[in-house]
Amino acid sequence: MPNRVTIKDYLFESHLFMRRAVVALIFSGLLLVALISRLVFLQVFAHERFSTLSDDNRIKIQPLAPNRGLIFDRNGVILAENLPSYRLEITPELVKDLDTVLNNLSQIITLKDIDRKRFHKLRKQTPSFKPIPLRFHLSDQEVAQFAVDRHRFPGVDIVAGLSRHYPQGSLGVHALGYVGRLDERDLLKIDTSNYSGTTHIGKTGIEKTYENTLHGTTGYSHIETNAEGRILRTLKRIPPVPGNDIHLTIDAKLQGKVEEVFGQTAGAAVALNPNTGEILAFASLPIYDPNLFVNGIDIETYQQLQNDDKQPLFNRALRGQYPPGSTIKPFVALGALERHSKTEHDSIFCPGYYQLPGKDRKYRDWKKTGHGTMSMVSAITQSCDVYFYDLANTMGIDQLHDYLSLFGFGKRSGIDISGEASGLLPSQAWKQKNRDQPWYPGETLITGIGQGFMLTTPIQLASATATLATFGQHIKPRIVIETQSADPKKAPAALTEGAKQIAINEYSHWQTIIHSMQNVVHGKRGTARRIGVNVSYTIAGKTGTAQVFGLKEEEKYDAETIAEKLRDHSLFIAFAPADNPQIAIAAIVENGGSGSAVAAPLVRKIIDFWLAPDS
């Protein structure tokens, strides 16, 4: 205690202190009022906003991807299924230093450049709280290794999922198509909210056409997470609705047979049941493995497929457009009988060439020496060009066009695989419109033998053949029998398509044509007589040889000296048994040479397999 005693004004100091204390309390009170105002603002006026923010913090919406529907053949053989697979996902907002994490991850899990590239690309398009896939199809070893080191990688997770798998490999790939990862172009076309949990989408074939059926409906779960992003509990769950299964009309065994008989040959074959329009086999050769595409094909393999001379990725059955060659002749002949008062007995002499009246140019027959006197039946049987030059000339291009279009030539068949080409059935109007040129009579002649402008697709040709086999019943071909909901309460969607009946003048005209086509196979002089032996049923068929490039008038076609790519396409159309057709088929072997030598024997094997599998 200080020793010096000071005289202090007790009352004054007491009042001074009192005043100061009151000022301090008032000041404190003001600060308290400011604080309480702040709290009122936060808790009363901004309450709703902060409430939402608080829920946003903890509640995350997680899409639940539906299981994709399976695809079966007509006998229940599974063609597309979903197999369990593990993928590695990163949620960027939970990762502090992404580059370091990626580098550390690459020490235990193989990360290719494309994995990183894809990841970074997706990162730019995805909100940072959504997990982004980094690797698919982790090996068991990688999964185990990551499980051990999991604590080192917050925000990185292994997710078990289902991955599309095609157990039959390349079988029927051009019908089936494949799924691939969703890309930016897909995102523009789809309802993104229903695809929020989906990583793959049908890219081609059935997988694409029936995407909506197969995909199903995405479900959601509202999950509560803590600040680390760990899921604590599920608040609400709307389960996904799995996609519907699809049963194809395809018969896997027949499809396999078709692919087997073609081997490495480029070409296409479509077989269908002429009575129902059901596609039994739909093959474009060569084939490739759709499994390669499911999770991103590597550039090398893709370029190999792209640069392959035989163009395996090209869907010939659907998009390949070929001159029908002589396979058009039965249809032309039928048109002449039905619509142009020609009779089967009208015969002409074939000297090996045909000349239009008053013109010098000779239109050559494939047989230089000529066929001699030809009736309609023998002209079809022996495929006499001169006879059909004459028929075509008599009918004129527009009549030809009108009648052939009844069989679906020049139009998409309407098969339920998207991307079909329409082929081309020329007419005067067409030429005027597209080429801005008048029609020349010579062009009518070569249209009569399926050359010139005319183009067909294998599916179109098969459908026309089926129409012929059933006396004019033109059915839209289809490849899906039914789509079956995984929910048994939902009835399968019926797929009945009304058939159109071509108006028939004389039933016997059709019989004549079918008889002629039987002669092609079973007749003594039939162009496909080599396949007509040792057969327990009758086949009606027609060979065709389509020129890839036009020969000049006097030029001679010599298969030996012509590059393979420019050799003729070999075609054959057929149905069997002729009196009760169960199968109609069109086959094209690219650059195969003559139809009788190449395509016909293949078709025989296919029909044998279908009608007499034991022989």
Added chain:
Amino acid sequence: MTQYIDINRNDASRRDWQHLLHLDALLLLGLICASIFGLFILYSASGQSDAVLNRQLIRLGIAFATMAIAAQFQPQWLLRWTPWLYGIGIILLILVLVFGDIGKGAQRWLNLGFIRFQPSEMMKLAVPMMVAWYFSDKRLPPRGSRLLIAGLLIAIPVMLIARQPDLGTSLLIACAGFFVLFLAGLSWRLLIGLTAIAAAGAPVLWHFMHEYQRQRVLTFLHPEKDPLGTGYHIIQSKIAIGSGGSFGKGWLNGTQAHLEFLPESSTDFIFAVLGEEFGLAGILLLLAIYAFIIIRSMYIATQAQDTYSRLLGGSLGLTFFIYIFVNTGMVTGLLPVVGLPLPLVSYGGTSMVTLMAGFGILMSIQTHRKLLPT
């Protein structure tokens, strides 16, 4: 000469338990209420941890015991020992700077072998005591050189603590010292002048600040600029308080704290847990208890009959308010983030013991014999 009047003999109140134990019933009631409420909040904030609750109970026990012991020392006795306490405190602060342990990037602790000790805590009491001691025999209001000396008595420990660096504590001690000056009657003109100088000196202060301290100020001004980095604390605490609304989400139901979105939820940001679970109503209740404690403290100070007790008691009461305002202001986004706990509620012991020692002094002032009849 002051005439002593012996009031012990005739005054009945002298014999009641408050004067026997030297405790003030109303202040004690306020402190106990705040502590009990605090325990409820802490239990929830800690994720219903019994271990945390037990440790906090032990700390509260120590703190209340310290208060009771401090209340036994007469003010005259404290007055006599004040310069020694202050002097030892300064020496210890220098020792900390030379030998101190480093914890959380700052030198605050002094290891005495058997106990780790934070000298800056001691100075929270020693500084206002010293300034009050200095004014105790001077004529008030203070002027000229006396102000300068008082200013130095405050500035030296404040600078030493700021060097550790512990900006929060040094500011708090500066406030405690300043309150003594203010209550002693620092002239308004000088006060306004000092405020102006402080405002002008802010850029200079900025220059001397550590990087993390600057960051805190920047974050305070624009928390949304870095929502996952330095702004995260303040954004999440605002969300917690705001989402609590008027009546809160209910005890133990706060999602912000329990799901770990709110950092430091048991310590510096526990006020946000209160706001989230008990809403505005709960906050107002706690603030009312605090206000009661402050008003009672200030009342005790005004009833004190010597300069030393008055100035010290008033400063202790106002410093308690500063504690509360700085912490709640920080958590609600009114003030920058300064690492100060919420008194009697936040988890943690050292500062609570100092605080309760201060309330012990206030009780001592109230319950020891007075020179004049009250």
